[in-house]
Amino acid sequence: MLNETHDPSLISWVESANQENTDFPIQNLPFAIFRRAGSNENFRGGVAIGDEVLDLSAVKASGIFSGLAQDALQACDANELNAFMDMGKEAWSALRLSLSRALRTGSESQAKLSTCLINQDDVEYSLPCHIGDYTDFYTSIYHATAVGKLFRPDNPLLPNYKWVPIGYHGRSSSIDVSGQTFKRPKGQLKAPDATEPGLAPCKRLDYEMEVGIYIGKGNELGEAISLDNAEDHVFGMCLFNDWSARDIQAWEYQPLGPFLAKNFASTVSPWIVTTEALAPFRTNWTRDEADPQPLPYLDSAHNRDKGGFDVQLEVQLETPKMKEAGEPASHLSLSNFRHSYWTVAQMVAHHSVNGCNLRPGDMFGSGTQSGPEHEEAGSLLELSRGGKESITLDNGETRTFLEDGDTIIMRGWCQKEGAKRIGFGEVASTVIPAE
Amino acid sequence: MLNETHDPSLISWVESANQENTDFPIQNLPFAIFRRAGSNENFRGGVAIGDEVLDLSAVKASGIFSGLAQDALQACDANELNAFMDMGKEAWSALRLSLSRALRTGSESQAKLSTCLINQDDVEYSLPCHIGDYTDFYTSIYHATAVGKLFRPDNPLLPNYKWVPIGYHGRSSSIDVSGQTFKRPKGQLKAPDATEPGLAPCKRLDYEMEVGIYIGKGNELGEAISLDNAEDHVFGMCLFNDWSARDIQAWEYQPLGPFLAKNFASTVSPWIVTTEALAPFRTNWTRDEADPQPLPYLDSAHNRDKGGFDVQLEVQLETPKMKEAGEPASHLSLSNFRHSYWTVAQMVAHHSVNGCNLRPGDMFGSGTQSGPEHEEAGSLLELSRGGKESITLDNGETRTFLEDGDTIIMRGWCQKEGAKRIGFGEVASTVIPAE
Numbered sequence: 088m089l090n091e092t093h094d095p096s097l098i099s100w101v102e103s104a105n106q107e108n109t110d111f112p113i114q115n116l117p118f119a120i121f122r123r124a125g126s127n128e129n130f131r132g133g134v135a136i137g138d139e140v141l142d143l144s145a146v147k148a149s150g151i152f153s154g155l156a157q158d159a160l161q162a163c164d165a166n167e168l169n170a171f172m173d174m175g176k177e178a179w180s181a182l183r184l185s186l187s188r189a190l191r192t193g194s195e196s197q198a199k200l201s202t203c204l205i206n207q208d209d210v211e212y213s214l215p216c217h218i219g220d221y222t223d224f225y226t227s228i229y230h231a232t233a234v235g236k237l238f239r240p241d242n243p244l245l246p247n248y249k250w251v252p253i254g255y256h257g258r259s260s261s262i263d264v265s266g267q268t269f270k271r272p273k274g275q276l277k278a279p280d281a282t283e284p285g286l287a288p289c290k291r292l293d294y295e296m297e298v299g300i301y302i303g304k305g306n307e308l309g310e311a312i313s314l315d316n317a318e319d320h321v322f323g324m325c326l327f328n329d330w331s332a333r334d335i336q337a338w339e340y341q342p343l344g345p346f347l348a349k350n351f352a353s354t355v356s357p358w359i360v361t362t363e364a365l366a367p368f369r370t371n372w373t374r375d376e377a378d379p380q381p382l383p384y385l386d387s388a389h390n391r392d393k394g395g396f397d398v399q400l401e402v403q404l405e406t407p408k409m410k411e412a413g414e415p416a417s418h419l420s421l422s423n424f425r426h427s428y429w430t431v432a433q434m435v436a437h438h439s440v441n442g443c444n445l446r447p448g449d450m451f452g453s454g455t456q457s458g459p460e461h462e463e464a465g466s467l468l469e470l471s472r473g474g475k476e477s478i479t480l481d482n483g484e485t486r487t488f489l490e491d492g493d494t495i496i497m498r499g500w501c502q503k504e505g506a507k508r509i510g511f512g513e514v515a516s517t518v519i520p521a522e
Numbered sequence: 523m524l525n526e527t528h529d530p531s532l533i534s535w536v537e538s539a540n541q542e543n544t545d546f547p548i549q550n551l552p553f554a555i556f557r558r559a560g561s562n563e564n565f566r567g568g569v570a571i572g573d574e575v576l577d578l579s580a581v582k583a584s585g586i587f588s589g590l591a592q593d594a595l596q597a598c599d600a601n602e603l604n605a606f607m608d609m610g611k612e613a614w615s616a617l618r619l620s621l622s623r624a625l626r627t628g629s630e631s632q633a634k635l636s637t638c639l640i641n642q643d644d645v646e647y648s649l650p651c652h653i654g655d656y657t658d659f660y661t662s663i664y665h666a667t668a669v670g671k672l673f674r675p676d677n678p679l680l681p682n683y684k685w686v687p688i689g690y691h692g693r694s695s696s697i698d699v700s701g702q703t704f705k706r707p708k709g710q711l712k713a714p715d716a717t718e719p720g721l722a723p724c725k726r727l728d729y730e731m732e733v734g735i736y737i738g739k740g741n742e743l744g745e746a747i748s749l750d751n752a753e754d755h756v757f758g759m760c761l762f763n764d765w766s767a768r769d770i771q772a773w774e775y776q777p778l779g780p781f782l783a784k785n786f787a788s789t790v791s792p793w794i795v796t797t798e799a800l801a802p803f804r805t806n807w808t809r810d811e812a813d814p815q816p817l818p819y820l821d822s823a824h825n826r827d828k829g830g831f832d833v834q835l836e837v838q839l840e841t842p843k844m845k846e847a848g849e850p851a852s853h854l855s856l857s858n859f860r861h862s863y864w865t866v867a868q869m870v871a872h873h874s875v876n877g878c879n880l881r882p883g884d885m886f887g888s889g890t891q892s893g894p895e896h897e898e899a900g901s902l903l904e905l906s907r908g909g910k911e912s913i914t915l916d917n918g919e920t921r922t923f924l925e926d927g928d929t930i931i932m933r934g935w936c937q938k939e940g941a942k943r944i945g946f947g948e949v950a951s952t953v954i955p956a957e
Contacts, residue, residue, distance in 0.1 A: 344779025
């Protein structure tokens with residue numbers, strides 16, 4: 088639902104928030120956990136505005152807000168946002184509205200709030216919350232089909248795909264924030280023609296371009312969340328790189344799913360764009376008439392009308408040579424979250440239909456968000472057609488899978504006529520050599 | 523390694539600890555988190571001795587210990603044992619030794635410690651620690667083969683099984699302690715001859731008899747744990763019922779593994795028996811010569827010599843009729859953890875070989891611990907041969923899968939000549955009707 092905070096004509100007294108291509112205009116107001124880079128300060132909640140971070144601990148201390156918005160600031164004055172997420176959407180909205188009004192041109196609070204700003208170049212981030220459980224979905228039918236084709240050319244899509252929002256449990260301990268570096272994982276590899284596996288560094292290291300979805304308010308064990316209540320439980324979204332070791336995966340994943348191929352590292356962007364900020368970019372959600380229509384617990388008028396999110400998703404690769412030469416990163420793909428075969432609300436309703444309890448700060452990965460065209464693929468496995476075709480980068484280098492020192496950068500943004508463009512910032516992370 | 527705490531001739535001044543068949547003689551000393559039942563007391567660490575719980579908060583306050591043992595008590599004076607687990611085995615051993623000496627007949631501490639005892643009938647338990655991540659392994663080759671036969675009669679065991687300690691990520695939010703009741707889960711079910719799935723309460727509800735393994739000290743992301751260091755990271759073990767909805771599982775699990783079939787509930791026993799307490803019950807670990815021998819990172823002389831644990835595992839079923847009639851629960855199966863195809867140390871080394879970080883309090887499930895004989899099967903799926911043969915209980919009732927009101931009780935113990943018998947207590951939990 089649109090409200091005054093979405094008004095595209097709003098202008099902030101923070102000048103950088105009014106620039107044409109900023110990710111963080113006053114209509115966005117995403118949340119992160121930050122502190123001054125290299126300091127021993129406590130990590131605490133912050134909101135992005137233009138090139139700045141608004142320090143919510145300082146805003147709280149300034150005393151300019153009251154009531155529910157001030158209570159929300161109190162919850163944000165912590166090294167993780169879980170308590171704020173647990174407050175629910177009334178509190179999230181109250182704080183957003185107060186921040187929007189206080190950051191507008193002409194606000195009486197400008198003098199006090201201007202002392203609460205720190206330039207984004209001068210801060211470092213931590214994970215925005217404690218992620219208790221992380222679930223990875225598989226919602227791009229284009230990704231599922233392309234990957235399925237590599238393994239089962241005649242039967243790429245399994246019979247349950249169009250009925251079940253397929254997902255599996257991931258590991259939360261190895262999720263870190265943008266800037267993460269990790270060693271190339273070792274694991275058991277077995278070449279198709281080898282008789283035995285061996286332990287070696289992964290040779291087919293890949294990224295997966297996903298949207299991360301943060302649960303806000305949770306549910307009690309045994310209490311399913313209905314589809315139409317599902318979005319009340321969704322605090323917001325981020326960019327998510329679900330690093331994958333394809334050769335480890337191929338050998339280990341039967342019959343219980345991916346394990347060591349995934350849990351060596353996963354990286355989130357620092358900023359959580361709230362569900363409320365995304366309201367102008369909701370899209371309808373439809374099914375081909377030839378496809379099975381969803382079971383009743385996964386179907387509602389609201390979900391068909393507004394279930395989707397129109398978020399552009401771009402992947403770039405920066406090689407060691409590009410870094411040395413000061414060349415820009417090379418574009419790999421551009422896709423959109425609107426292609427998802429299942430909506431965020433359907434993921435929530437499905438995950439809890441058996442009574443499973445979700446907790447504030449739990450995260451869902453959307454699954455690799457490949458679009459319908461080959462150049463919209465969200466992984467190298469797809470772009471290189473299973474490693475068979477090498478990809479030529481802007482500087483003439485080639486890749487099938489990632490090499491040591493490569494950095495993957497993902498960006499996301501929403502843009503359409505009649506709304507102010509908002510962005511997700513970026514998630515960048517780098518693989519370093521195996522031990 | 524055996525030390526004075528394992529001496530089978532030790533006797534406690536807590537009389538109930540000296541009874542023949544107690545689970546908790548002075549040689550055991552397992553840990554839990556407890557408080558007086560129905561009270562508003564803080565949950566805190568306790569150690570079982572005979573029929574009593576030794577209140578570690580009260581022991582700390584008594585001031586009878588000093589040094590590392592007192593530091594360990596400080597860490598146990600909390601509503602979860604994670605800080606104590608993080609201290610490492612030197613601290614675990616120091617506290618065990620101090621407790622063993624103070625609880626022996628003739629101890630000078632008897633007068634002070636006797637005021638720190640609360641009868642187990644008068645307490646309630648919570649989870650013993652915050653379980654950050656839970657991983658479920660699949661280490662019984664008998665279970666893997668029996669389940670595989672139901673799906674793939676000609677090819678029951680997949681080619682990776684004898685090379686890879688197969689595991690997958692589980693969900694920690696729905697793990698609770700013995701006494702848990704949960705609603706029969708709903709989910710998408712599709713009969714083999716049906717053209718479409720539907721949402722309905724699970725009809726093939728099952729238990730899985732597992733050993734739960736708690737990580738003590740963790741490792742940094744990127745730092746593998748070697749096989750010979752692995753047990754330094756294992757705090758102890760419990761009984762674990764990994765509830766499973768077989769019909770939900772059959773429809774959802776391809777290609778990414780079990781999800782809603784598992785995450786509606788999982789139940790642990792309250793007591794953690796430490797790895798040190800289990801030292802007298804270590805067994806060798808061998809492979810058939812015809813089987814592939816483990817890769818070097820999963821092989822060591824110590825692991826072959828002492829890698830196994832001889833723990834008897836019993837499952838009983840108590841139906842509503844038995845409860846009404848005051849009849850005892852009916853025996854379902856008896857197995858042993860020594861049958862595991864992979865050792866605990868191999869699970870730790872494998873889980874971290876790719877650099878994945880384990881954290882204090884993380885839990886591994888061993889996977890269903892079925893033994894070589896049919897009557898040693900650790901699930902109804904196996905006992906009923908896929909639901910085809912019903913099981914007759916002691917009172918004449920029959921079951922293929924579980925009915926509403928059924929309680930599953932699991933017990934575990936170690937017993938052999940020349941050592942004092944120690945037990946794990948029990949895990950009991952009950953399914954109630956779907957909403």
